[in-house]
Amino acid sequence: MKPARIATVTPVSEESAVGKVVAVYADIKATKKIDFVPNIWRVLATNPDHLELTWTRLKAIMHPEAAGRTSKLDPLMREAIALAVSATNGCAYCVNSHTAALRKLGFDAEAVGEVLAVAALFNSTNALADGYQIEPDVLPPLDG
Structure with a gap:
């Protein structure tokens, strides 16, 4: 076989x-x-x-x-970002890998869902802001 x-x-x-x-x-x-x-x-x-x-x-x-x-980011933050990006990019391999890493670091299913909810929310609001071509009015400081 x-x-x-x-x-x-x-x-x-x-x-x-x-x-x-x-x-x-x-x-x-x-x-x-x-x-x-x-x-x-x-x-x-x-x-x-x-x-x-x-x-x-x-x-x-x-x-x-x-x-x-x-790093300024702890491992949990890095993995949460990786999961959010992987979900947005539609990479099943990476979604599974980074979900497993988050679970290993102590995230439960609810916390994983919260990361995915934030990613979904900003995929939606980003698309709206981009579609309407809204001019940024809240800007980060240039230094420090």
């Missing part, structure tokens, strides 16, 4: 990984404190340079502590 298809390319298994893919896979598992390499990374590994670039960028933004940096 053939394994279930998970992408348009054959993902790179942990067992068949070589070179930089092995190192990136190890870093993903250590940084995320998980014991497997998620499908998105196994698919991106079909192009090792792309895998490395995407992981390095994601690690710097979503796991700055692991990269030796302090």
